[in-house]
Structure formats: structure tokens, C-alpha cells
Amino acid sequence: xxxxxxxxxxxSVPEGENLVLNCSFTDSAIYNLQWFRQxxxxxxxxxxxxxxxxxxxxxxxxxxxxxKSSGRSTLYIAASQPGDSATYLCAVIxxxxxxxxxxxxxxLTVNP
Amino acid sequence: KAGVTQTPRYLIKTxxxxxxxxxxxxxxxxxxxxxxxxxxxxxxxLFEYFSETQRNKGNFPGRFSGRQFSNSRSEMNVSTLxxxxxxxxxxxxxxxxxxxxxxxxxxRLTVT
Numbered sequence: 001x002x003x004x005x006x007x008x009x010x011x012s013v014p015e016g017e018n019l020v021l022n023c024s025f026t027d028s029a030i031y032n033l034q035w036f037r038q039x040x041x042x043x044x045x046x047x048x049x050x051x052x053x054x055x056x057x058x059x060x061x062x063x064x065x066x067x068k069s070s071g072r073s074t075l076y077i078a079a080s081q082p083g084d085s086a087t088y089l090c091a092v093i094x095x096x097x098x099x100x101x102x103x104x105x106x107x108l109t110v111n112p
Numbered sequence: 113k114a115g116v117t118q119t120p121r122y123l124i125k126t127x128x129x130x131x132x133x134x135x136x137x138x139x140x141x142x143x144x145x146x147x148x149x150x151x152x153x154x155x156x157x158l159f160e161y162f163s164e165t166q167r168n169k170g171n172f173p174g175r176f177s178g179r180q181f182s183n184s185r186s187e188m189n190v191s192t193l194x195x196x197x198x199x200x201x202x203x204x205x206x207x208x209x210x211x212x213x214x215x216x217x218x219x220r221l222t223v224t
Binding site: 012031032036043089093104 | 116118145147154155157160167168170200202204209210212213214215216217218220
């Protein structure tokens, strides 16, 4: 059974700092990994999708990497802003796992 | 391009009643998945529909059911509501199971 863990559970940083969020998964037979952002009481916004054959994806100030063999992904946020404050979730799908399996998320607070 | 829409956004029901939630996917998407999000359990997969057929089902009791129409719109029904059914219900649409998932804003269900 696939399990996804996100560390840390919460992170507070000053504005302008670069930061890394971590995601690990137990079954490396994934098809892809997706990072989402969720604002309080809202739905999920897709940030980046990494296919299993890819090592990283970039979108603006965001960079996600994937090391499938070790079951790890990181989301790097450059020059953080207060508007980046949200919960960040990673999810994997693939192999015998036909559904997105989510981590519990990292609650990020960027202080002005 | 319009995003995923869900109606209603908020619902308050009494224990024992039933409820129907609706999800309209992004135009061209034929896959609709439903997830339940609670503070304790996080995001859990309910089921996926593709071209009017349920392809995958999560580990939820039979009180949870769904369907998909020929225009890809989907409905989810919960019968005999229990207090533990209080949650944010999210639907996601995509071109298929292993494609990038796009989530709607969710329906907040409160059972009293």
C-alpha cells in the first residue's frame, strides 16, 4: 500500500527566503507525482506535475525534483512571498495505485 | 477555459438524510474523481468515473455512490448521512486516470 509522507508538517519563514518542502513515498512504481497548493477552505491548485521519467519540473519560482528510486521529491520555492502562505500537498499515482495518494501536507507561513 | 465547478458550495444536512453533490469537469475531460477531505484522515479517494463508467472505487461504504453523465458531469450521492460524513468533498477532472488532475473548489458538507 502506497504511503506518502511530507516533512515538515509546518514551516514558518521570513519573506524573501528560499525554502524546500519534502515528500517521500514508499512504492517507487509511480506513474507521476503532482504538487498542489491549498488555501484555507478552498480546493487544490495544481502547481507541478512530474512524470516518472523526469527528474525535475520548473514553473516560475517553483522547482520540483523527483528521485523515483529513493522515493523522494522536493519542492523548492525561491524568494518566498506572503502570498505563498498555504498548505502544500504532494500526491503520487501509478503502478497498482490507480488513484492519487496524498501526503498530509506542509503548512507554509511566509511572514512579511 | 473554465475550471472545474462544484455545486453547491456549502450544505448543512441532518443525520439520516441523503445528499447529492454535483461536479462539472473542464471541457474535454472525460475522467472525474471524487475525494473526501477531513482534518483527521486527510484526502481520501472515493471513486473515479470515465466515460460514464466507474473505473475505480475507494474504501468507502455503499452509502457513497456516484454516476457520470454523457456530458462528463458527475454527481455523488451519500445516503443515510452520519456525523462522520462532515467533510470537504472535492472532485477532480482530467483527460484520464494518469493525467494531471485539476480540482474544483469543493463542497463543504456539515452533518448535524
